[in-house]
């Protein structure tokens with residue numbers, strides 16, 4: 001089994017509507033995102049997926065979120081948690097690159113807190 005991972009980032013504001021604590025107030029994160037692809041088969045160039053292809057798509061998805069207020073996006077249903085952001089990015093990537101064996105998307109909200117969506 002082979003696995004590759006690419007990375008991108010974005011900065012955004014959010015708050016959690018159904019949360020009692022500091023995160024119910026508007027605040028921001030520098031989100032770090034990892035996209036993972038997994039598979040058994042390499043192409044004739046010996047690659048699972050060209051890093052550059054997956055990285056460009058991930059950067060495009062992250063650019064659309066950059067410097068936004070994530071609570072403005074209906075996709076997150078008032079609670080833009082790291083879990084929902086990871087699922088959203090996974091679905092966006094899969095629609096852009098249906099042929100890529102995308103495995104998971106990780107969203108690091110802080111250096112010590114990460115959510116993963118496995119598709």
Ligand SMILES: Nc1nc2c(c(=O)[nH]1)N=C([C@H](O)[C@H](O)COP(=O)(O)OP(=O)(O)OP(=O)(O)O)CN2
Pocket residue numbers: 016023027080081082083109110112113115
């Ligand atoms: N499962 C989840 N839990 C929390 C999420 C989330 O998206 N999924 N989000 C938050 C807040 O957005 C918060 O900003 C980040 O939480 P936390 O890791 O607690 O942030 P800190 O760095 O401030 O925590 P330290 O105590 O300094 O480690 C909360 N929970």
Ligand SMILES: [Zn+2]
Pocket residue numbers: 014023027028029109
């Ligand atoms: Zn937060």
